[in-house]
Amino acid sequence: MATAISLAERGVQVDLIDLDPEWRVYGAGITITGPTLRAYRRLGLLEPIKEAGAITNLTRLFRYDGAHLKDLDEPIIEEGLPATGGIMRPVLHRIMQKRVRELEIPVRLGLTVSALENEAQGVAVTFSDATTGRYDLVVGSDSIFSGVRDLAFPHMGPPEPTGQGCWRISIRKPPGLDAGEFFLGHDNPCGITPCSPDSVYMWMLTEHVEREEFMGEEELFVTLKALLKDFGGNAGWIRDNMTREDWINYRPLAAKLQPRSWYNGRIVLLGDAVHATTPHLASGAGMAVESGIVLAEELAAADTVEAGLQAFEDRRYERCRDVIESSIGIGNLQLNHRPPEEHAALLEGALSRLNEPF
Structure with missing residues (x-):
């Protein structure tokens, strides 16, 4: 387009x-x-x-347990942008x-x-x-x-496959979240992007393991919730508040x-x-x-x-x-x-x- x-x-x-x-x-x-x-x-x-x-105008970096690391330097590259x-x-x-x-x-x-x-x-x-x-x-x-x-x-x-897969979930915005967030230092890093005044999506990157069948909705929900067990901050909030009605997707990366x-x-x-x-x-x-x-x-x-x-x-x-x-x-x-x-x-x-x- x-x-x-x-x-x-x-x-x-x-x-x-x-x-x-x-x-x-x-x-x-x-x-x-x-x-x-x-x-x-x-x-x-x-x-x-x-x-x-x-x-x-801000992206915050956290350790996976929720400890704040730093704010990314994201300069304005054009006036009004x-x-x-x-x-x-x-x-x-x-x-x-x-x-x-x-x-x-x-x-x-x-x-x-x-x-x-x-x-x-x-x-x-x-x-x-x-x-x-x-x-x-x-x-x-x-x-x-x-x-x-x-x-x-x-x-x-x-x-060419990269060896990783990407999880995504669309969910309501955690209270108080006002910027994009990355959670690092874990085998499975993740991040949260605000997408509207009341919604976000969260992504998580994992090592991809080949399998014969696609995951169904219940397995997607249970697996992503388990993958988030070590996370704090807003990633932990999403784990604790996600429901089976939230859109969840997993794809291998190439x-x-x-x-x-x-x-x-x-x-x-x-x-x-x-x-x-x-x-x-x-x-x-x-x-x-x-x-x-x-x-x-x-x-x-x-x-x-x-x-x-x-x-x-x-x-x-x-x-x-x-x-x-x-x-x-x-x-x-x-x-x-x-x-x-x-x-x-x-x-x-x-x-x-x-x-x-x-």
Whole structure:
């Protein structure tokens, strides 16, 4: 949607397709760092995000038992721009959908592509409903398990497991919580992100163990409650107050910076399809939104589509590489039970680089 918005605002005719027939997104919250808020401001969506989400200029670090360690230095990177915040994913999705509709971008749902063929100055597309079309450019931003990547980029491969899994729970806000919180020093670090005046989501990272069956709702609830047994502070409050009605999710983590080139003829990848990361820097969505904006900017500035695609890749590769390598590095510190001070140092350094212009 960020790519479609950025292109349409520059007068490009865009067709947007989405595999989900109801155009949904699953129900966890999302942390929105300052750099991500900056990207959303470029899309004109900062104010509705501030109104519907929770904005703060502070993130607090705690030891897992609730002892306060330090407050993260999160400087304001642009005048009038909050340092960080959070919002529920379905709410953010609706904000972006509203902008797509305002721009009168055609949207086709329950649809993907089944074949792509580069032609002179364009791409022949066969859709999964057997209809066809021809486009000057095809942008694949279709998840970490990208079908566009499988069709058109044989030199790329599937995402690589990192050895960790991520738990998420959406729940009412603990009394007195007024900022994001990280809990470190435990084998299973966790964090809390305010997402509205009365709701938060909490994440926890654990070592992933392969199993044959997905966990059902009861096992998710019982297991997460047990994983939180050592925690104090607001993480302990969530353990003691969580109910079976709260939304709980667990997923193994995978990441990969795909090898260059990120475009093949007039087909290009962005987002998780080509620079999938883990949640350690809360920057997966932010990197995708930035990439959509940069792609539109470079296409508008270039003399040819191919030159614009090369400029896009050149501008995005190192920034995405830093985010992915730093995120995996933080995960490795956690898997190797390194002290929380090492986590904080790597986290602060990476966040500082993220604050630089994109």
